[in-house]
Structure formats: C-alpha cells, structure tokens
Amino acid sequence: MIRFLLKGLLRDRSRSSFPVLIVSAGVMLTVFLHAWLNGTILNVTQSTAQFKTGYVNVMTKAYAARADQIPNDLALLGVDTLLASLKQQFPDLLWAPRIMFGGLLDIPDEKGETKEQTPVSGLGVDLFSPNSPEWTILNIRSALVRGHLPEKQGELLIADELAQRLNIQPGQKATLISSTMYGSMALENFTIAGMLRFGVGPMDRSAVIADLSDIRQALDMQNGAGEILGFFRDNLYHEERANAITAEFNAEYPSNDPENGAGKFSPIMETLRTQSGLSEVLDIMAVYMRIIIGVFVFAMSVVLWNAGLTGSLRRYGEFGLRLAVGENKGHVYRSLIVESLAVGVAGSCIGTAIGLAFSYYLQVHGIDISGAMPKENAMMIPDVVRAQIEPATFVIGFLPGILATFFGSAIAGIGMYKRQTAQLFKELET
Amino acid sequence: MQNSAIIKTENLSKTYPLGLTALKALDTVNLSVATGEFLGFIGPSGSGKTTLLNIIGCLDAPTSGSAKVLGQPVESLSHKEAARLRMNRIGFIFQTFNLLPVYTVFENVEFPLLLLGMDAERRRGHVMDALQWVGLADRADSKPAQLSGGECQRVAIARAIVKKPELVLADEPTANLDAKNSHHIMQTMVQLNKELKTTFVFATHDEKVMAYLNRKIVLADGRIVKDEAGGQKSNVRDQKP
Ligand SMILES: Nc1ncnc2c1ncn2[C@@H]1O[C@H](COP(=O)(O)OP(=O)(O)OP(=O)(O)O)[C@@H](O)[C@H]1O
Numbered sequence: 001m002i003r004f005l006l007k008g009l010l011r012d013r014s015r016s017s018f019p020v021l022i023v024s025a026g027v028m029l030t031v032f033l034h035a036w037l038n039g040t041i042l043n044v045t046q047s048t049a050q051f052k053t054g055y056v057n058v059m060t061k062a063y064a065a066r067a068d069q070i071p072n073d074l075a076l077l078g079v080d081t082l083l084a085s086l087k088q089q090f091p092d093l094l095w096a097p098r099i100m101f102g103g104l105l106d107i108p109d110e111k112g113e114t115k116e117q118t119p120v121s122g123l124g125v126d127l128f129s130p131n132s133p134e135w136t137i138l139n140i141r142s143a144l145v146r147g148h149l150p151e152k153q154g155e156l157l158i159a160d161e162l163a164q165r166l167n168i169q170p171g172q173k174a175t176l177i178s179s180t181m182y183g184s185m186a187l188e189n190f191t192i193a194g195m196l197r198f199g200v201g202p203m204d205r206s207a208v209i210a211d212l213s214d215i216r217q218a219l220d221m222q223n224g225a226g227e228i229l230g231f232f233r234d235n236l237y238h239e240e241r242a243n244a245i246t247a248e249f250n251a252e253y254p255s256n257d258p259e260n261g262a263g264k265f266s267p268i269m270e271t272l273r274t275q276s277g278l279s280e281v282l283d284i285m286a287v288y289m290r291i292i293i294g295v296f297v298f299a300m301s302v303v304l305w306n307a308g309l310t311g312s313l314r315r316y317g318e319f320g321l322r323l324a325v326g327e328n329k330g331h332v333y334r335s336l337i338v339e340s341l342a343v344g345v346a347g348s349c350i351g352t353a354i355g356l357a358f359s360y361y362l363q364v365h366g367i368d369i370s371g372a373m374p375k376e377n378a379m380m381i382p383d384v385v386r387a388q389i390e391p392a393t394f395v396i397g398f399l400p401g402i403l404a405t406f407f408g409s410a411i412a413g414i415g416m417y418k419r420q421t422a423q424l425f426k427e428l429e430t
Numbered sequence: 431m432q433n434s435a436i437i438k439t440e441n442l443s444k445t446y447p448l449g450l451t452a453l454k455a456l457d458t459v460n461l462s463v464a465t466g467e468f469l470g471f472i473g474p475s476g477s478g479k480t481t482l483l484n485i486i487g488c489l490d491a492p493t494s495g496s497a498k499v500l501g502q503p504v505e506s507l508s509h510k511e512a513a514r515l516r517m518n519r520i521g522f523i524f525q526t527f528n529l530l531p532v533y534t535v536f537e538n539v540e541f542p543l544l545l546l547g548m549d550a551e552r553r554r555g556h557v558m559d560a561l562q563w564v565g566l567a568d569r570a571d572s573k574p575a576q577l578s579g580g581e582c583q584r585v586a587i588a589r590a591i592v593k594k595p596e597l598v599l600a601d602e603p604t605a606n607l608d609a610k611n612s613h614h615i616m617q618t619m620v621q622l623n624k625e626l627k628t629t630f631v632f633a634t635h636d637e638k639v640m641a642y643l644n645r646k647i648v649l650a651d652g653r654i655v656k657d658e659a660g661g662q663k664s665n666v667r668d669q670k671p
Pocket residue numbers: 446447453454455473474475476477478479480481482633635
C-alpha cells in the first residue's frame with residue numbers, strides 16, 4: 001500500500017518535485033547559515049582568545065575591574081610561582097603570561113632624529129623560554145611575511161600593515177615610548193626583526209610583539225604580567241570546563257573587599273565569555289540562528305501548506321474515490337502525512353548535501369569580510385571568516401525540512417478531513 | 431439469518447438545512463431490494479436519486495428512518511465500520527470515471543485489492559480477470575489519459591467488480607458516454623449480474639440504461655412514486671431471434 005502511494009507520489013511531479021525543491025532550498029539555506037554562523041562564532045572566539053583574553057585568564061582583582069584600560073600599574077607580580085601552580089593544577093590547559101601595553105613607536109632617521117612616530121598596541125609574550133606555547137598559540141611562524149623571527153633579546157615584530165605605512169624595513173632601529181608600571185616614562189630601543197600579518201583587523205593595524213622579558217624590563221615589571229592566559233589544547237572553547245576551572249581557582253582566593261585595599265592584588269580568574277563583550281555577541285548570534293531557522297520553518301510551512309492545499313484540492317477526486325472504495329478517512333489522512341514526510345526527508349537530504357557542499361567550500365576558502373568591517377573596530381574579528389561544519393550541521397536542516405512539510409500537509413489535510421464523506425464524494429461529480 | 435433482501439429501508443428521510451427552512455431530499459422512502467436484482471432509481475434532476483444511493487452506500491447517514499444494507503444498519507455505523515463495509519462488499523461506479531491519472535489501468539483496478547491486503551499474485555489474477563470481463567486485458571499498462579471515455583468507464587467497472595462485491599452502486603454511469611459505449615457497458619454489467627449474481631443499483635435518467643433494468647423505481651421530490659418491474663433488454667433481445 002505504501003509502495004502504491006509512493007509510486008503515485010513519484011509519478012505526480014507537482015506533488016513531489018515542487019515541494020522537494022522548496023524543501024531542498026530552505027534546508028540548504030539553513031544548513032549553510034548554520035555552518036556559516038558556527039564558523040563565524042568559532043573564528044571570532046578563537047581570535048579573541050588568541051590575541052586578547054585566552055579561554056580563561058588570571059589578573060589581579062583590581063586589574064580585572066578595569067581590564068579594558070589595560071592598567072599595568074595593577075599587574076600581577078610574582079608571576080613565576082603563580083604560573084607554576086597553574087601549570088600544575090590545570091595541566092590540560094596551556095598557560096601563557098602576557099603584558100599588553102599601549103605606547104608610541106619612534107622611528108629615527110640616520111641622524112637619530114625622529115622621522116616617524118605612531119601609536120602602537122604592544123604585546124609582550126614569552127618567546128625564548130623552551131616549550132613556550134606562544135609560538136603555537138599566536139601562530140607567529142605562519143604570520144611572518146617579511147624579515148625573520150626574533151632570535152635574541154631586543155628584537156621586535158611589527159604588523160606588516162603598520163610597517164608599510166611607516167616604510168620600515170627589517171633590521172631598522174625603533175624606540176618604544178611608554179610608561180612604566182610606576183608611572184614614569186619608559187624608553188626602550190629595539191631592532192625590527194620581521195613583519196607579521198595575522199588577518200585580524202586590530203592586530204594588523206597597530207600591533208607590535210616583543211619578548212616578555214624585554215617588556216618587563218622596559219616597563220619596570222620584574223616578574224610581572226598583566227594577565228596569564230589559559231588555552232585549551234584543542235583551541236576550542238569548552239565553556240563548562242572553563243567555568244569549573246574558574247570556580248576552582250577563585251575558591252582559593254576568596255574575595256576580599258578590593259576598595260579597602262585588602263586583596264586588591266590577589267588574583268582572580270575569568271572566562272572568555274565573561275570578558276570582552278564577547279558573551280553578548282555569542283548570545284546574539286545564537287538567537288539570530290534560532291530566529292532564522294524559525295523564519296525558514298514558518299515560510300516553508302506556508303509555501304508547502306499552500307502547495308499542499310492546491311494539491312489536495314486537485315486530489316479531492318482521488319480522496320473521494322478512495323473513501324468510496326473503502327479506505328477510511330484516518331488512513332487517507334495518514335497517507336497524506338506519510339507522503340509529506342517522504343517529501344520532507346528527500347528534500348532535507350538533497351538540501352543538506354548541497355548546503356554541506358557550499359559550507360565545505362567556504363570552510364576551505366572563507367570569505368574576506370574585512371571590507372565590511374568598520375576601520376576602528378576593536379573586536380578580534382578575522383578578515384577571512386570561514387564556515388565550520390560540525391556534526392550538528394548534518395542534522396540541523398532536517399528540523400525545518402521535516403517540520404515544514406509535516407505542518408504544511410497536516411494543515412492542508414485537515415480541510416480534507418473535516419469535509420463530510422458525502423461531500424467529498426459529491427465532488428467526484430463535478 | 432435474514433431473508434434475501436440485500437437492501438431494506440423503512441421511512442427513510444434525509445433533510446438538508448436550507449437557510450431557515452429545510453430541504454427534504456428524501457421523504458419516507460420504503461424500499462426492499464432482493465439479492466441479484468438489476469434495478470434503477472429514475473426521476474428528474476433533484477429528485478433524490480444520488481442521495482438515496484449515497485445512503486445505501488454508507489457514504490451519508492439518514493436524518494430519520496432506517497436503512498439496512500447487507501444486513502448492517504447504515505444509520506448506526508461508525509465511519510470505520512462504514513468504510514470496512516464498502517471495502518469488503520460494495521463496489522461503486524461514478525458518472526465521472528474517477529480513475530487515478532498517475533496510475534496505470536492495472537494499478538487502478540488493483541487499488542481496492544490493496545486495501546483488502548491481498549497478496550500480489552492473487553491480486554494479479556483478480557485484476558486480469560476483471561479486465562478480461564470488460565474487454566480491456568490488453569490495455570493493462572496504459573494510463574487513463576490514453577483511453578477513450580468508454581474504455582475509462584469500463585476500467586471503472588472493472589475496479590468496482592474486481593473484489594467480487596455483493597452490491598454495485600452506479601450513479602449515472604453512462605452520462606458521459608455515447609450510445610454505442612453506453613450499450614456496451616450495460617451489456618457487460620448485465621452479464622456480470624447473471625454470472626456472479628451481483629446486485630446492481632443504478633441512479634439514472636438515461637433511457638438507454640432504463641431499457642436494461644428489470645425493476646424501475648421512480649422518484650419525485652424525494653418520494654417513491656412508482657415501482658415497476660420491467661423486462662431486461664438483453665432478455666428481450668435473447669428471446670427475439
Ligand atoms: N449537501 C447538500 N446540501 C444541501 N442540499 C443538498 C445536498 N445534497 C443534495 N441536496 C439537495 O437534495 C436534493 C436531491 O439531490 P440529489 O443529488 O439526490 O438529486 P438527483 O436526483 O441525484 O439529481 P441529479 O439527477 O441532478 O443527479 C436536491 O434538491 C439537492 O439540491
């Protein structure tokens with residue numbers, strides 16, 4: 001019987017091809033959007049972690065309270081001990097102490113006079129200690145576009161975009177002007193080792209990277225660090241684990257009243273999500289995703305409902321006949337639903353396949369969105385955003401695909417179901 | 431056991447609400463039909479023929495009175511019971527043939543047997559037998575669109591009789607056919623009536639059909655106004671030569 005019905009469905013193009021086409025299109029868009037938003041979230045999360053906050057990070061309570069101002073006067077001290085205990089307590093994460101700082105980079109001419117001066121945002125990271133995780137975390141090797149990697153103290157890496165604007169060549173001297181931890185003027189001479197391109201707007205516009213010990217010396221921060229960042233080894237944000245680690249760590253440093261000075265400099269750990277406004281962005285994206293899928297389900301349902309209605313109107317003759325031959329109403333209605341589910345499954349499969357193909361292409365190639373980003377944007381959004389296929393991408397499309405066909409035909413079928421048998425039967429006569 | 435009445439109605443009435451008043455489509459119809467009869471309801475348009483046929487076919491319920499069809503009280507059957515009765519024991523033929531266009535002739539005739547859950551081999555035998563009766567065995571794989579109107583109606587007859595029902599209800603089966611085809615299908619049905627003892631009930635105002643009936647029940651305004659026996663044309667013809 002089911003075979004008989006499916007045979008009819010396949011032969012009747014207006015009942016099979018058209019709805020399958022609509023479902024495929026909707027499912028394809030859903031799958032693609034899912035992979036795309038997913039990829040965007042992943043890319044933004046990873047860049048933010050990479051260059052800004054880590055997946056978790058440790059600061060002093062006072063620093064954390066004003067973290068957006070990078071208050072190095074409130075930085076952590078005695079970092080070696082803290083770092084060692086973090087490594088021991090949470091060995092599943094990579095731990096990296098960093099100093100972020102603002103300053104001016106002064107480029108002298110041959111006579112030593114200032115030729116160019118430009119504001120930079122600096123990053124002091126551990127480059128020289130053995131097994132430093134920063135090489136992997138920052139991916140410095142593949143970001144290098146000119147010059148060479150730092151080999152000794154006193155060497156500086158600079159964003160290529162910035163270097164080109166200032167016409168700086170590798171090997172040239174530069175002076176960093178900033179302020180020490182205690183508020184006095186800091187001057188430090190560097191040699192430009194190489195130029196970097198990270199493909200992340202704020203970094204490429206103004207970043208300079210130097211070894212942590214050089215920056216400690218320049219800013220008078222012996223054994224200090226603004227933050228110690230923690231990274232999951234698979235470079236994915238595991239929210240539950242991050243929360244667990246944070247809770248465990250913070251329990252060891254009960255909160256004193258920072259206003260009274262007590263405990264002001266004791267460390268506190270925060271997660272990626274609680275900082276940098278990223279949590280709102282992630283939440284909004286998740287909401288967008290649900291809205292978009294909801295809209296798809298709704299729009300497709302309406303279209304399919306209409307197709308189902310015209311289809312069933314055309315088929316009242318068939319229904320009347322089937323009732324006359326002795327099929328009961330419930331059975332006819334159920335067969336309508338089965339047909340629609342067949343259409344839904346077929347459309348979902350096709351749509352998912354095409355959607356995945358598109359997504360895969362964009363996972364490999366990505367789209368350059370840097371042109372669409374505001375220039376002064378400070379969020380760590382990569383220039384090239386890639387789609388990201390995950391297990392959910394394979395199934396997400398079936399949700400709108402099957403729901404829409406189901407609702408579409410269920411609503412259309414009710415019209416048929418509500419009619420009196422004799423009425424349907426009469427329509428045979430017209 | 432019941433007597434041989436296959437249809438028996440008592441004071442059967444059907445009214446349709448019509449604005450503030452009501453329209454009496456059937457008015458105290460008392461009727462008894464014996465197994466093996468070949469009879470027809472005749473009368474002007476709107477006289478209630480289709481309404482009566484639908485009630486006998488358990489597609490509609492009476493407003494008052496009772497109708498026993500194949501031993502079952504129509505007025506108290508549930509949807510499911512009515513469907514089962516139709517599925518097992520009643521065949522329908524319509525004015526518009528109502529073949530399903532996407533299926534072949536064979537599949538159209540096969541459909542009632544699928545509902546009965548018959549296995550494929552027996553289905554095949556029954557369908558080919560039925561097509562043989564109506565003279566269309568060689569068109570089994572055609573689609574309805576490839577057949578003439580007369581051929582379509584013969585397929586519809588094959589579909590109605592393929593499960594060998596005890597009762598066949600035919601509403602204006604010749605209305606869309608020319609004289610030659612009308613005679614052809616009527617002769618087919620007369621033959622089936624004789625060979626299988628199938629009871630046929632027609633609703634018609636076609637003179638050609640009336641000529642074949644051995645009982646004519648004339649309706650007017652929902653009432654039986656005449657109930658007369660008549661010789662079957664084929665019988666008459668049989669005797670003449
Ligand atoms: N669903 C309905 N609602 C209201 N009135 C109806 C309905 N069905 C039938 N009628 C009325 O009942 C009366 C009998 O209708 P019926 O279809 O039985 O006539 P008929 O004898 O078959 O006519 P015809 O020869 O034109 O087919 C008609 O007046 C018709 O308008």
